[in-house]
Amino acid sequence: MNFxxxxxxxDSLPAWREALRAQGKPLAATNGCFDILxxxxxxxxxxxxxxxxxxxxxxxxxxxxxxxxxxxxxxxSEADRAAVIAALEAVDAVxxxxxxxxxxxxxxxxxxxxxxxxxxxxxxxxxxxxAVIAAxxxxxxxxxxxPGKSSSxxxxxxxxx
Numbered sequence: 402m403n404f405x406x407x408x409x410x411x412d413s414l415p416a417w418r419e420a421l422r423a424q425g426k427p428l429a430a431t432n433g434c435f436d437i438l439x440x441x442x443x444x445x446x447x448x449x450x451x452x453x454x455x456x457x458x459x460x461x462x463x464x465x466x467x468x469x470x471x472x473x474x475x476x477x478s479e480a481d482r483a484a485v486i487a488a489l490e491a492v493d494a495v496x497x498x499x500x501x502x503x504x505x506x507x508x509x510x511x512x513x514x515x516x517x518x519x520x521x522x523x524x525x526x527x528x529x530x531x532a533v534i535a536a537x538x539x540x541x542x543x544x545x546x547x548p549g550k551s552s553s554x555x556x557x558x559x560x561x562x
Contacts, residue, residue: 404484405484407487409494411496411509418510421454421455426455427453428453428454428510428513429449429453429457429515429516430507430510430514431458431516431517431518432498433458434475435460435486437477438482438486446491447491448544449516450493452516458486458492458495459498459506459507460497463478463479465498466479479497483495502527504527504533507533507534508533512539514539515534515540515541515542517544518544519543519544521543526541
């Protein structure tokens with residue numbers, strides 16, 4: 402599959418999800434900005450993929466990244482970030498969402514497993530995200546944190562030059 406075909410819209414995501422269900426394939430979902438991709442991201446996405454038969458990545462839009470990280474971010478456009486994430490072997494689909502929270506993305510994707518990085522605790526996740534997963538009968542998994550790998554630290558070094 403061409404990596405560009407992995408980038409789904411709100412119109413195409415439900416049918417894609419239904420096809421996985423029809424094949425009996427459980428879905429893992431994760432989300433983030435993924436502004437400056439590094440080895441920590443790649444390892445994390447592979448570990449997330451290992452939680453199910455398929456992985457979809459919810460990608461924060463440029464607007465939401467700016468709101469979350471500040472006016473100098475993102476470094477890379479949402480189209481570029483989506484292309485890079487979609488090109489990874491571990492990733493089966495990418496969905497760009499504009500909200501600050503992943504709630505709408507999770508409602509559309511209906512994952513069996515919601516995967517978050519080790520810099521989170523389940524209790525720290527927004528209540529509405531946890532509620533969506535619970536209502537769908539899914540589970541939340543928190544993977545281990547890899548210290549020393551941070552896009553924000555890399556961006557600060559780039560912007561300081």
